[in-house]
Amino acid sequence: MLDESLAATYITFMTIRPILTVPNPVLKQCSKPVAEVTDETRRLMDDMLETMYLAPGIGLAAVQIGVPLNIIVMDLAKEGDDPKPQYFINPQILEVIEEKRPYEEGCLSVPDVFDEIDRSARVKIRYQDYNGIEVTEWAEGLYAVCIQHEMDHLKGVLFIDYLSRLKRNRAVKKVQKAEKLKEAG
Ligand code: ZN
Numbered sequence: 001m002l003d004e005s006l007a008a009t010y011i012t013f014m015t016i017r018p019i020l021t022v023p024n025p026v027l028k029q030c031s032k033p034v035a036e037v038t039d040e041t042r043r044l045m046d047d048m049l050e051t052m053y054l055a056p057g058i059g060l061a062a063v064q065i066g067v068p069l070n071i072i073v074m075d076l077a078k079e080g081d082d083p084k085p086q087y088f089i090n091p092q093i094l095e096v097i098e099e100k101r102p103y104e105e106g107c108l109s110v111p112d113v114f115d116e117i118d119r120s121a122r123v124k125i126r127y128q129d130y131n132g133i134e135v136t137e138w139a140e141g142l143y144a145v146c147i148q149h150e151m152d153h154l155k156g157v158l159f160i161d162y163l164s165r166l167k168r169n170r171a172v173k174k175v176q177k178a179e180k181l182k183e184a185g
Contacts, residue, residue: 017065031154037132061153091127096120
């Protein structure tokens with residue numbers, strides 16, 4: 001049985017944070033390593049996950065909510081399946097295979113813009129999980145796409161940076177226009 005008072009307490013712990021959009025200069029910042037995984041780190045990751053779910057999105061880097069730390073959250077569960085949150089602290093890419101695959105990407109910091117990007121089909125990654133435990137594994141498919149996209153955020157790189165200047169400028173203008181309309185509305 002669900003203890004409603006407990007559930008309510010749990011919910012108040014989490015905060016939906018505003019997601020920064022282009023051309024906010026914070027998004028171009030390089031994120032810093034997390035020295036130690038603490039309750040504060042976990043609280044930040046909880047907030048990130050809730051913010052991502054609400055957006056809704058499948059991946060979010062801490063810098064996207066204005067915290068330039070090497071932290072990523074993801075949930076690649078299919079619609080209708082149980083949530084499957086994943087947490088990545090200080091992720092590193094150890095190995096990539098040469099084979100590249102195109103995938104139509106989008107980004108919560110570049111809302112309503114989608115374009116095809118080529119990325120390595122498989123990458124070997126190392127990171128610390130929610131509890132600070134080190135994990136080394138291969139990512140492939142959507143997992144490989146998403147982790148490479150999110151890890152780019154930690155270097156201040158956005159997926160539109162891979163597009164032509166014309167397409168990139170058009171994307172930024174589209175987001176700025178939508179933001180202005182939102183403010184006005
Ligand atoms: Zn993104």
